[in-house]
Amino acid sequence: MSDSIDTILQESYPDQVLIDDYAREAAKIVGSENVSINQADLLSTCRDYWPVNSIWMLEGAVPALPQLVTWPRSTAEVSKLLALANDKKIPVIPYGEGSGTLGGVIPLRGGIMLDLKKMNRIRSLDEENLMATVESGLNGALYEEQLNRAGYTGGHFPQSLRCSSVGGWLACRAAGQFSTRYGKIEDITVSLEAVLPNGTIFSGRSVPRTATGPRIDHLFLGSEGTLGVITSATLRIWPLPEKRYLASYTFERLEDALETIRLFMQAGTRPAVVRLYDAQETGNHFPELGNKRCVLILLIEGNTEIVEAEAAVIKKYVLARKATDTGPEHVENWLEKRFNISVASVLFQKGAVLDTIEVCTNWHNAHSTYLAMQKALLAVEGTLLASGHYSHVYPEGAALYMTTVGFPGDDKVNFYKNIWQAAMEACLAEGAAISHHHGIGLHRGLWMADEHGTGLLVLRRIKKALDPHGIMNPGKLGLEEARKWQK
Amino acid sequence: MAEVNKEQLLNCALCPNMCRCECPVVQVLGREATAPAGKARLALMLEQGHLAWNEEILEAVSNCLGCRGCATLCPFPELNLGDELLNTRLKSKEAGIGLPACNPYLGTLKKFGSPYGQKTGTWPAANKGAEVLLFAGCTSTANNPASIGAACHLLDKAGVTFQLIDEDCCGYPAAVWGDEDLARQLAAENKRKMTESGASLLVTNCPECWLTFTEHYPEWNQEIPIQIIDGPSYYLQLIREGRLELKENELTAVSYHDPCIWARVAKKVTEPREILRAIPGLNIEEPYSSGEATRCCGGGSMFQLSFPQTAAAVARRRLAEFPKDTAIVTACPFCREGLLQEGRPVLELVELLAISVK
Ligand SMILES: Cc1cc2nc3c(=O)[nH]c(=O)nc-3n(C[C@H](O)[C@H](O)[C@H](O)COP(=O)(O)OP(=O)(O)OC[C@H]3O[C@@H](n4cnc5c(N)ncnc54)[C@H](O)[C@@H]3O)c2cc1C
Ligand code: SF4
Ligand code: SF4
Numbered sequence: 001m002s003d004s005i006d007t008i009l010q011e012s013y014p015d016q017v018l019i020d021d022y023a024r025e026a027a028k029i030v031g032s033e034n035v036s037i038n039q040a041d042l043l044s045t046c047r048d049y050w051p052v053n054s055i056w057m058l059e060g061a062v063p064a065l066p067q068l069v070t071w072p073r074s075t076a077e078v079s080k081l082l083a084l085a086n087d088k089k090i091p092v093i094p095y096g097e098g099s100g101t102l103g104g105v106i107p108l109r110g111g112i113m114l115d116l117k118k119m120n121r122i123r124s125l126d127e128e129n130l131m132a133t134v135e136s137g138l139n140g141a142l143y144e145e146q147l148n149r150a151g152y153t154g155g156h157f158p159q160s161l162r163c164s165s166v167g168g169w170l171a172c173r174a175a176g177q178f179s180t181r182y183g184k185i186e187d188i189t190v191s192l193e194a195v196l197p198n199g200t201i202f203s204g205r206s207v208p209r210t211a212t213g214p215r216i217d218h219l220f221l222g223s224e225g226t227l228g229v230i231t232s233a234t235l236r237i238w239p240l241p242e243k244r245y246l247a248s249y250t251f252e253r254l255e256d257a258l259e260t261i262r263l264f265m266q267a268g269t270r271p272a273v274v275r276l277y278d279a280q281e282t283g284n285h286f287p288e289l290g291n292k293r294c295v296l297i298l299l300i301e302g303n304t305e306i307v308e309a310e311a312a313v314i315k316k317y318v319l320a321r322k323a324t325d326t327g328p329e330h331v332e333n334w335l336e337k338r339f340n341i342s343v344a345s346v347l348f349q350k351g352a353v354l355d356t357i358e359v360c361t362n363w364h365n366a367h368s369t370y371l372a373m374q375k376a377l378l379a380v381e382g383t384l385l386a387s388g389h390y391s392h393v394y395p396e397g398a399a400l401y402m403t404t405v406g407f408p409g410d411d412k413v414n415f416y417k418n419i420w421q422a423a424m425e426a427c428l429a430e431g432a433a434i435s436h437h438h439g440i441g442l443h444r445g446l447w448m449a450d451e452h453g454t455g456l457l458v459l460r461r462i463k464k465a466l467d468p469h470g471i472m473n474p475g476k477l478g479l480e481e482a483r484k485w486q487k
Numbered sequence: 488m489a490e491v492n493k494e495q496l497l498n499c500a501l502c503p504n505m506c507r508c509e510c511p512v513v514q515v516l517g518r519e520a521t522a523p524a525g526k527a528r529l530a531l532m533l534e535q536g537h538l539a540w541n542e543e544i545l546e547a548v549s550n551c552l553g554c555r556g557c558a559t560l561c562p563f564p565e566l567n568l569g570d571e572l573l574n575t576r577l578k579s580k581e582a583g584i585g586l587p588a589c590n591p592y593l594g595t596l597k598k599f600g601s602p603y604g605q606k607t608g609t610w611p612a613a614n615k616g617a618e619v620l621l622f623a624g625c626t627s628t629a630n631n632p633a634s635i636g637a638a639c640h641l642l643d644k645a646g647v648t649f650q651l652i653d654e655d656c657c658g659y660p661a662a663v664w665g666d667e668d669l670a671r672q673l674a675a676e677n678k679r680k681m682t683e684s685g686a687s688l689l690v691t692n693c694p695e696c697w698l699t700f701t702e703h704y705p706e707w708n709q710e711i712p713i714q715i716i717d718g719p720s721y722y723l724q725l726i727r728e729g730r731l732e733l734k735e736n737e738l739t740a741v742s743y744h745d746p747c748i749w750a751r752v753a754k755k756v757t758e759p760r761e762i763l764r765a766i767p768g769l770n771i772e773e774p775y776s777s778g779e780a781t782r783c784c785g786g787g788s789m790f791q792l793s794f795p796q797t798a799a800a801v802a803r804r805r806l807a808e809f810p811k812d813t814a815i816v817t818a819c820p821f822c823r824e825g826l827l828q829e830g831r832p833v834l835e836l837v838e839l840l841a842i843s844v845k
Contacts, residue, residue: 005532038520039543039544043538057501115518139508341502342562
């Protein structure tokens with residue numbers, strides 16, 4: 001029997017002779033055990049957690065294949081590997097743990113998967129200044145575990161904590177579930193070290209702030225592998241919290257809950273977790289509360305006196321809106337179940353297509369964007385459900401996280417495209433930003449021009465200046481056309 | 488042949504590796520192909536018929552210790568990824584593909600009834616017909632015969648009449664290396680000898696043997712008609728009955744390493760600790776992860792033979808979780824072997840008991 005694996009989005013491959021040369025040279029840099037053309041390695045790094053990959057997986061297809069995988073163990077090795085690829089003009093895709101949700105790692109034009117998982121050390125723990133310098137390939141949960149063992153927390157808990165890398169967080173501008181207190185990854189990042197396609201290594205200074213021109217290192221936050229490779233970062237850490245306070249409230253109307261959150265955030269409180277679910281999601285995630293009211297869950301942690309003061313202030317705002325106090329146990333349930341996404345695997349097997357689409361709104365359009373996106377999603381033929389929750393909040397607004405499930409029959413990929421088209425149009429019409437934390441990857445690149453206007457031209461010029469041969473993760477971040485997908 | 492459960496395989500293949508932080512193999516190798524869902528996806532492609540067997544694919548889907556670290560975080564209670572991968576590998580033989588790293592050991596196993604070669608070691612004369620049958624296991628026999636001597640000493644001290652038989656390997660190595668026929672033959676042979684022994688209680692100190700007898704023998708239609716008990720529970724029973732009296736020994740501080748199968752399948756996490764507490768003068772200091780959340784020593788699925796470098800790297804990772812100055816105590820011959828490599832004192836529970844018994 002022979003293989004019959006479709007590579008649906010493959011646009012091209014560099015000449016195999018170039019790859020063979022590269023393999024020989026790379027083995028001199030990282031050792032032959034860290035260069036692979038093994039079929040199992042190529043098949044395993046070709047996709048991420050983009051739902052379209054799941055659709056294709058059920059059909060036995062892959063999006064595209066790389067030609068070589070390499071595992072550098074140090075920044076110096078990354079530098080040499082990149083310079084070599086740059087000379088030969090071979091595409092390079094940095095690979096963390098493949099939990100991206102938008103096709104960010106798909107090797108559209110073949111080339112090299114630069115897997116960072118062997119760069120997984122904490123280089124230093126600075127207990128005086130509360131900073132950890134960590135290599136980008138370290139798994140998120142293992143990073144947090146090592147900090148916990150020393151009495152600290154990294155404060156960054158995306159739902160993908162256990163299946164994403166520190167470098168992936170930085171490259172995608174990730175946001176953790178406790179981010180209202182600890183900040184998103186860009187707030188947690190003091191400085192980072194990265195390598196340009198030509199091999200130049202540079203890093204920012206690990207001081208709290210500088211006024212020495214723009215922070216070049218921070219340009220790499222959200223660069224999604226298109227500008228170079230992030231090799232390490234110095235991140236803020238915190239002592240493990242002394243106290244944790246949990247509370248939940250239900251509201252009859254989503255708007256009232258949003259207004260309450262606006263007020264307590266603008267009053268200066270910073271609970272770690274603020275999540276507000278619409279009635280449908282309240283029923284799905286907290287069945288004990290029914291599906292008629294919207295639940296707000298809160299988790300406040302840190303220094304005891306501050307936690308108590310914040311709890312008191314928040315309570316004042318919440319009770320003024322006639323919310324019902326539903327106690328701490330729903331938050332405990334959420335804490336226990338927050339990493340369980342088994343329903344996705346089950347639904348895909350039943351023929352469903354599902355996805356989550358997160359956007360960022362201000363307060364004035366927080367509710368209207370929800371209504372508009374929900375309406376647009378439900379109008380797509382095949383959609384069964386479109387619900388939402390607000391997952392991260394700020395004094396200026398909130399992240400809105402829509403979940404949609406459909407049973408489209410045979411043409412699943414087209415359905416997928418349709419729901420996104422509907423959701424993005426509604427979001428843009430409301431004046432919201434097209435992504436809060438999942439990033440752009442392959443698919444959301446289709447709306448980058450609408451999002452940025454002339455800003456995208458600036459970004460493209462930066463890309464051209466740093467990566468003149470366009471070797472870094474081609475076809476992503478909306479920087480150029482992704483031919484086969486755009487069709 | 489045990490069939491792959493396609494639904495469970497799909498559950499896993501469609502998961503974004505939510506447990507990868509607990510998979511020691513991907514953590515030491517850094518290869519996506521060895522991440523839990525990575526392996527499941529390759530197995531799925533084989534099942535779907537889109538991928539043909541070759542050594543590279545077989546090597547990837549063999550990269551599972553069967554340690555069930557993934558299961559500690561997995562939302563699918565019915566999913567046993569190690570078993571799904573094992574059942575996947577059983578089909579490689581039909582396709583004529585074997586792993587060069589395992590084939591020589593399979594040959595040895597066929598020839599000598601042990602993957603380690605000709606059996607050596609002398610056990611006490613058999614008490615044919617005795618009620619208790621002590622199953623030595625090939626790994627203890629080959630790597631640490633002293634532990635079998637220790638077990639015999641304990642049973643003698645407790646006044647238990649027991650017997651050993653001319654056992655064959657339990658068959659587990661053959662199964663993990665993809666040769667189910669051989670595994671079944673070994674199982675049938677053992678079943679015959681055990682049945683003929685007339686014993687009514689089988690005690691084993693090896694968790695892999697225990698797992699094979701209790702889970703796989705029934706699957707292979709070779710259910711043993713004798714009650715099977717794990718070593719830790721049995722010795723605890725003897726202590727509780729007052730048949731083993733314990734005294735201080737030269738050790739003052741120990742850390743218990745929970746073998747994956749005892750902790751996560753047999754759920755024996757309190758028994759060994761109760762035994763340790765019964766030994767006077769012993770301080771018990773836990774490693775960072777313990778109990779059902781234990782982390783593998785690298786010895787599962789015969790890795791010490793077939794993937795020795797990976798086994799050693801997994802063991803080093805586990806060793807880093809122990810307090811610095813304790814002796815490590817464990818209850819598995821593979822764990823002992825793996826944890827020995829940095830030169831720390833490592834004892835099997837039976838060896839500790841043997842030096843503590845009055
Ligand atoms: C179940 C689930 C829940 C999620 N929850 C959240 C959440 O709560 N918050 C959130 O923000 N995101 C979430 N995500 C999205 C995803 O986990 C994040 O985007 C994560 O940061 C990606 O990390 P990774 O290591 O898996 O990156 P990958 O998927 O491997 O890569 C993502 C992109 O980053 C690039 N990249 C990776 N490493 C580097 C590097 N070292 N240098 C340069 N470029 C690099 C890649 O080329 C690619 O373009 C979730 C995903 C899943 C599957
Ligand atoms: S074993 Fe469970 S948690 Fe791990 S990848 Fe498979 S389905 Fe996900
Ligand atoms: S059983 Fe162990 S080695 Fe196998 S996939 Fe699960 S965690 Fe990894």
